[in-house]
Amino acid sequence: MTTTPNQEAHGIGVYDLDAARRAREAAPEASESTNAAPAIAENVSERAQAAHDNTDAAAEDDTETTPEIVDGQVLAVRDDRSGTVKAAPRREILPAWAKDRESAKSAAAWAVKHYGHTTTYHGVRLPTYYAKLAARSPLGLGRVMAMCWGWIFDAEDKENRMTVRGNTLDAGAYLRLREDHRRQIKARVFLAVLMLLTVAGIAAYVVYGIDSLMVQLGLGLAALAGLGLLGRNPDKPITGRAVDTAKEPRLTSDLILNALGSLGLARLNQAMAKEGAKAIAFVSPIMRDGAGFRAELDLPPGVTASEVIEQRDRLASGLRRSLGKVWPETDPEVHVGRLVLYVADKSLAQSKPAPWPLATSGKVNVFEPIPIGVDQRGRPVVVTLMFATGLIGALPRMGKTFTLRLLCLAAALDPRVELHTYNLKGGSDLGMLDDVAHANRSGDDPEDIDYLVRDLREGAIEMRRRYKAIKTLPREVCPESKVTDALASEKSLKLHPIFWAFDETQKMFEHPTHGAEIAEIVTDLVKRGPAVGIMVWLATQRPDAKSIPTGISANAVLRLCLKVMGQVENDMVLGTSMYKSGIRATTFGRKDLGIAYLVGEGDDPVIVRSSFVDAPAAEVICARARAARLAAGRLTGMAAGEILPDDDTGSILDHLLAVWPEHDPEWSNGKVWCDELAARLAEHNGSLYGGWTGEQVTAAVKPHGIRTVQVKKVIDGKQTNKRGLVRRDLTDTLGHTDTDDPDNPIGGVLAPV
Numbered sequence: 036m037t038t039t040p041n042q043e044a045h046g047i048g049v050y051d052l053d054a055a056r057r058a059r060e061a062a063p064e065a066s067e068s069t070n071a072a073p074a075i076a077e078n079v080s081e082r083a084q085a086a087h088d089n090t091d092a093a094a095e096d097d098t099e100t101t102p103e104i105v106d107g108q109v110l111a112v113r114d115d116r117s118g119t120v121k122a123a124p125r126r127e128i129l130p131a132w133a134k135d136r137e138s139a140k141s142a143a144a145w146a147v148k149h150y151g152h153t154t155t156y157h158g159v160r161l162p163t164y165y166a167k168l169a170a171r172s173p174l175g176l177g178r179v180m181a182m183c184w185g186w187i188f189d190a191e192d193k194e195n196r197m198t199v200r201g202n203t204l205d206a207g208a209y210l211r212l213r214e215d216h217r218r219q220i221k222a223r224v225f226l227a228v229l230m231l232l233t234v235a236g237i238a239a240y241v242v243y244g245i246d247s248l249m250v251q252l253g254l255g256l257a258a259l260a261g262l263g264l265l266g267r268n269p270d271k272p273i274t275g276r277a278v279d280t281a282k283e284p285r286l287t288s289d290l291i292l293n294a295l296g297s298l299g300l301a302r303l304n305q306a307m308a309k310e311g312a313k314a315i316a317f318v319s320p321i322m323r324d325g326a327g328f329r330a331e332l333d334l335p336p337g338v339t340a341s342e343v344i345e346q347r348d349r350l351a352s353g354l355r356r357s358l359g360k361v362w363p364e365t366d367p368e369v370h371v372g373r374l375v376l377y378v379a380d381k382s383l384a385q386s387k388p389a390p391w392p393l394a395t396s397g398k399v400n401v402f403e404p405i406p407i408g409v410d411q412r413g414r415p416v417v418v419t420l421m422f423a424t425g426l427i428g429a430l431p432r433m434g435k436t437f438t439l440r441l442l443c444l445a446a447a448l449d450p451r452v453e454l455h456t457y458n459l460k461g462g463s464d465l466g467m468l469d470d471v472a473h474a475n476r477s478g479d480d481p482e483d484i485d486y487l488v489r490d491l492r493e494g495a496i497e498m499r500r501r502y503k504a505i506k507t508l509p510r511e512v513c514p515e516s517k518v519t520d521a522l523a524s525e526k527s528l529k530l531h532p533i534f535w536a537f538d539e540t541q542k543m544f545e546h547p548t549h550g551a552e553i554a555e556i557v558t559d560l561v562k563r564g565p566a567v568g569i570m571v572w573l574a575t576q577r578p579d580a581k582s583i584p585t586g587i588s589a590n591a592v593l594r595l596c597l598k599v600m601g602q603v604e605n606d607m608v609l610g611t612s613m614y615k616s617g618i619r620a621t622t623f624g625r626k627d628l629g630i631a632y633l634v635g636e637g638d639d640p641v642i643v644r645s646s647f648v649d650a651p652a653a654e655v656i657c658a659r660a661r662a663a664r665l666a667a668g669r670l671t672g673m674a675a676g677e678i679l680p681d682d683d684t685g686s687i688l689d690h691l692l693a694v695w696p697e698h699d700p701e702w703s704n705g706k707v708w709c710d711e712l713a714a715r716l717a718e719h720n721g722s723l724y725g726g727w728t729g730e731q732v733t734a735a736v737k738p739h740g741i742r743t744v745q746v747k748k749v750i751d752g753k754q755t756n757k758r759g760l761v762r763r764d765l766t767d768t769l770g771h772t773d774t775d776d777p778d779n780p781i782g783g784v785l786a787p788v
């Protein structure tokens with residue numbers, strides 16, 4: 036098969052090499068155009084080079100329209116010149132710092148700092164520099180005099196004159212040459228004397244004509260400095276270096292190429308050995324971006340950016356910089372061989388954490404992106420809490436709890452959000468949330484787990500209630516069957532967002548008694564909760580299937596991974612194949628506190644250094660959030676004093692006795708229907724038992740060994756039978772004796788619930 040002219044014109048087609056060879060043998064003098072394609076087909080390496088050449092260069096090169104064909108097979112379809120240009124990614128019109136406030140601020144700060152430092156450095160050394168110049172002024176004067184001498188006697192032309200004198204036999208010509216030279220010297224001597232007299236006149240004027248000693252001194256010093264400059268020795272510079280560039284060489288393309296060459300990547304090294312610097316194409320010049328420099332380059336075919344990312348430490352060594360300053364990234368939108376290399380002025384861990392924009396003022400809307408920190412270039416990084424479940428994973432002491440707390444604080448600043456926060460590690464890291472949380476608990480003691488289970492059960496009921504409530508809403512109010520910003524703000528609908536946060540989740544999911552139930556409820560909340568405004572965030576040290584059941588991790592949209600040790604943990608938190616794609620939280624150092632990969636917010640993973648908000652600052656934020664909640668009438672649960680979780684260690688039996696007086700006027704035989712008890716519990720403690728049914732009461736008392744009995748009651752003259760409980764069973768189980776004490780008419784042991 037041969038290419039048609041049309042195909043060739045478009046660089047598309049299948050070329051029959053055998054036919055071409057036959058034709059070439061038959062007509063060796065055939066036109067070049069006939070042989071062009073086979074020649075290219077035989078030179079694979081040339082084509083490979085062309086394939087990764089700079090896009091612009093390719094666009095400018097007309098010969099690039101040659102078809103890419105090898106032995107009758109289409110290897111690639113290359114469009115013509117205009118197609119290449121069309122497909123080429125367009126460079127940003129404005130540099131990053133001109134479009135982003137944070138980048139501009141950081142670039143301006145760098146410029147002010149750099150040039151300020153340089154100016155000050157040289158400023159304080161001015162006297163030394165001057166002394167050095169003054170010392171060199173005699174040499175400068177000597178050089179001026181030698182220059183004048185050479186000019187007067189035309190020393191430069193001496194060699195030519197000698198050559199002419201030696202070669203000419205014409206005495207007349209020689210005499211003319213001598214005469215010209217003599218006349219030239221005479222004229223120059225005259226001019227030199229004139230110049231000397233002018234200089235002497237100026238000097239006399241300065242000494243005798245100017246009154247001010249300061250001006251005289253200034254002019255004298257300037258003349259001395261001028262002579263000193265002329266007497267400089269290039270090997271001994273007068274000024275020193277304000278910036279120690281010996282330690283950190285300038286980021287040049289050569290430096291990057293050398294660093295890449297030192298990674299030990301076989302394919303890359305082969306390509307570089309064969310093609311030299313051309314093996315790697317810089318797609319744009321190295322440019323200033325935020326607080327560092329950015330380079331974008333195409334690696335040789337077959338080499339991926341992930342391979343370079345994997346060798347980040349070696350790359351940093353090659354660039355002569357600390358690990359925290361070197362941030363290679365992929366640009367999967369272009370191709371996997373595109374490497375975006377960001378080299379920061381300061382390592383991320385060393386640079387001051389960016390203050391949290393919401394630390395002192397501002398409200399949050401959880402339906403909108405919320406700032407949580409900055410990336411390595413100093414640009415803000417945001418997360419949108421609504422409709423998402425999030426995972427945080429890391430080695431111990433890398434900043435999980437701080438990051439989770441930051442998200443809790445953000446949620447707290449939206450007064451509509453009902454917070455349920457559990458720090459199963461124990462301690463007071465989340466203690467300040469008592470002020471705002473509907474439920475906040477620390478620890479993993481039996482009563483803590485018990486409390487968590489009850490809260491989760493209630494959460495599950497609330498989720499079901501929400502789905503029912505949404506079903507009843509008219510289409511125009513709730514078109515997508517999900518909670519909207521407007522619906523969440525409508526108090527009467529009770530569809531406000533609910534934010535669940537769990538730290539050290541392994542403690543709850545691995546609990547011997549309640550682990551399965553907790554996992555089941557949390558999985559349900561994660562899967563069905565987002566649409567009805569339920570958000571769940573989980574943090575763990577051990578991101579394996581036991582710490583975070585796969586049903587949960589598979590449905591987590593947002594993932595934050597601080598330093599982890601290996602690929603398994605990395606992919607467990609960030610998602611399958613992330614490690615392979617070069618998104619590796621394993622490359623963070625032990626000093627990279629609060630630095631994480633964030634996946635799920637935008638199209639691409641980003642590195643974020645979360646804002647540092649310590650406990651006192653968090654307390655101030657909680658106080659602000661509490662005030663906003665009070666003003667909006669949104670303080671509920673524990674924060675509103677409705678339940679005292681840390682004091683209330685009572686079980687369902689205690690709570691039943693609390694709502695069941697010994698001498699119940701309506702239920703005189705000491706037996707009450709479970710339906711009735713459920714209604715009393717809900718009325719007394721809506722946050723724990725709201726929406727409970729008789730069956731749930733039955734199920735809740737069962738683990739305590741209490742069974743229901745048939746209870747008769749006459750209502751409107753009609754006898755009705757239902758399942759109920761016997762009060763005596765509860766008191767016996769709890770080991771309480773009932774009392775007739777009139778001050779304790781309900782005879783319960785715990786009041787109020």
Ligand SMILES: Nc1ncnc2c1ncn2[C@@H]1O[C@H](COP(=O)(O)OP(=O)(O)OP(=O)(O)O)[C@@H](O)[C@H]1O
Nearest residue numbers: 388430431432433434435436437628629645646647
């Ligand atoms: N964004 C941050 N910037 C700077 N330092 C931070 C940041 N976040 C956390 N840290 C520091 O890291 C330390 C550990 O943080 P944190 O308690 O959140 O870690 P953790 O991973 O939850 O630890 P553990 O595994 O013990 O629960 C804190 O004492 C804090 O000083």
